[in-house]
Amino acid sequence: MAFGRSLAPMLRPACVVLLDGDLGSGKTILAKGIVAGLGAATEDEVTSPSFTLVHEYGRLDAATGRSAKVYHADLYRIDGRREVESLGLDELFDSGSTVLIEWGAKLPEPLPCSFVRIRLEVEGESERRIIVEKH
Ligand SMILES: Nc1ncnc2c1ncn2[C@@H]1O[C@H](COP(=O)(O)OP(=O)(O)OP(=O)(O)O)[C@@H](O)[C@H]1O
Ligand SMILES: [Mg+2]
Secondary structure, eight states, rough: OOHHHHHGGOOSSEEEEEEETTTSSSSSHHHHHHHHHSSSSSSSGOOTTTTEEEEEEEEOOOOTTEEEEEEEETTTTHHHHHHHHTHHHHHHTTTEEEEEEETTTGGGGSSSSOOEEEEEEETTEEEEEEEEEEE
């Protein structure tokens, strides 16, 4: 969660962030930190979108007067290009908002925009290796 908060300022301007790693590796916890770090919601307000598929967070930015939206999607239950397309993620990619996607490796390549991929590797019960790649 702390790492997500520290990473958030580097993710501006709005971009697509793919979160990959095994079940329970910490994708949702990392997303909580990123969303909080972007100022779109508090960690407690960010919950797993594994059933609802896409959550939207955002509040008015007092400094700019604009709303900084963050979308948080989970593709765990999604199979195949057609189901991915039914989520309308392309519209979100064009929206100028930050889009976080758990199980992002399921997105059909190539992506229509630049993105950051974060991989969480489980090294032990309470240890993770976090790999951040800018594409
Ligand atoms: N404050 C905390 N301290 C330590 N571990 C925690 C804390 N909060 C949650 N966890 C644990 O961290 C793990 C990561 O959970 P998280 O839901 O982020 O994983 P995930 O990668 O999103 O999983 P999924 O693939 O099911 O969406 C879980 O096992 C959870 O029990
Ligand atoms: Mg999750």
